Amino acid sequence: MSWPRFAGLTFILALLTLALPPQAAQQTDRVTGLARNGDWQLVQANCTECHSALLITQNSGNRGVWQSRIAWMQETQGMAQLDPDVEESILGYLEENYGPRQSARRAPLPAHLLPENPWSQP
Ligand code: HEC
Structure with missing residues (x-):
């Protein structure tokens, strides 16, 4: 590759790097995918032993x-009891970062948009 081309490519790569939001890589943990807020490391330590995060x-x-x-x-999968303080912190983290989601399930379709039920009794 010629020097001007190499310099040009390097310049473009540097620009691309600068254009990335600086904290993008830090919002979720690269290994577990957990949101890096508050007590996330308690969750990593206590909740990724048996299954992935x-x-x-x-x-x-x-x-x-x-x-x-x-x-x-704890009752069915052999999970140990957690220290009450640890459990409080974990629950706080989970409810804050993985609370109820509107998008988790769509609203049911209204009846007038459903096809006719072929098995319905007359
Ligand atoms: C002792 C092992 C163990 C530990 C420690 C553990 N889990 Fe689990 N967890 C399981 C097993 C086994 C399942 C069922 C997995 C499956 O269905 O494939 C499960 C399932 C789940 C599910 C899915 C439940 C559902 O309704 O489908 C969630 C969410 C979960 N665990 C969260 C956690 C959190 C949060 C922690 C830490 C507080 C944690 N787990 C620690 C064993 C464990």
Whole structure:
């Protein structure tokens, strides 16, 4: 490659690097995909031993939902009891970063948009 071409390419690459938002790489952890806020490392330490954090980041729910998931894992999947302070922090993190999502499920279609039910009784 000729020197002017090389210099030109280097310049363009430098511009592209500068154009990227500086914190983009830091908002989610590169390895687990967890949002890097607050107590994310407690979640990494306590919740990625048996399954990937993807199971967490793909789910959502309010505090009660997260609490019941943890209780379910403790009752049926051999998960150890958490220190109460640790559990509080984890629940706070989960509800804040993976709370109920509007987009998680679409609203049901109104009845007039549904096809006629061929099995409905006359
Ligand atoms: C002792 C092992 C273990 C630990 C530790 C553990 N889990 Fe799980 N978890 C499981 C198993 C097993 C499943 C079921 C996996 C499957 O269905 O493939 C599961 C499933 C889940 C699910 C999916 C539940 C659903 O409704 O489909 C979520 C969300 C989850 N875990 C979150 C967490 C969080 C948050 C933590 C930390 C507080 C955690 N897990 C720690 C074993 C564990």
